[in-house]
Amino acid sequence: MPGMDRNTGRWVGGRAHIGQSIAIILATPIGMRVQRRPFGADDKYLIDRPTNDDEVLKATMAVAVALNAWEPRFALRRVVIKEADVSGRMTLEVGFTEYPRGHFGDRTPSGETAIEVGI
Numbered sequence: 293m294p295g296m297d298r299n300t301g302r303w304v305g306g307r308a309h310i311g312q313s314i315a316i317i318l319a320t321p322i323g324m325r326v327q328r329r330p331f332g333a334d335d336k337y338l339i340d341r342p343t344n345d346d347e348v349l350k351a352t353m354a355v356a357v358a359l360n361a362w363e364p365r366f367a368l369r370r371v372v373i374k375e376a377d378v379s380g381r382m383t384l385e386v387g388f389t390e391y392p393r394g395h396f397g398d399r400t401p402s403g404e405t406a407i408e409v410g411i
Contacts, residue, residue, distance in 0.1 A: 307390070310365055311407050314386060317362045318355060318411045333358035338411075343376050355384065365394040369404065384409050 294305040298312060320332035337354040341347045355371050366388035375383040387406040391399050 306392075307405065307407055310363070310390070311409050313363055313365075314359060314384075314407075314409045315411055317358050318384075318409075331362060338382070348373055348376075351382075355386075359386070364397075365392065366390050367401075370406075374408065382411050384411065 294303050295309045295312070296302070297304040297308075298316075304312065317331075318333045318338065321335040322332045323329050325331045334354040334357065337347070337350040341351065352371050352373060356368055359366075359368050359371075368386070368388050370385075370387040372385040372387075373382060374385050375381075385406055385408050387404070389404045390402045392402050393400065
């Protein structure tokens with residue numbers, strides 16, 4: 293599904309658009325979108341948390357729940373937090389099976405892949 297790049301205004305599609313959608317989902321706290329209150333990720337596990345094993349597990353689960361709920365173009369296979377720094381940036385590796393026409397309800401896979409997303 294093609295869409296608009298949020299930084300340049302140009303058309304973008306494929307995995308680049310999926311990566312942008314993932315970043316938008318994870319950067320939006322639940323309850324922030326008017327008329328779409330459930331949209332987003334549970335930010336209490338993603339913002340201002342220590343980086344111990346328990347908190348990393350909670351953050352990974354929050355990411356998985358949000359992406360499974362809001363991104364129909366893939367089936368999530370794995371989420372790995374690659375890096376989290378003191379500035380609040382987090383880099384994720386998201387492994388998934390892509391369904392290019394999933395937003396139309398077509399669950400025909402195009403293959404398994406992984407991308408890195410910074411939030």
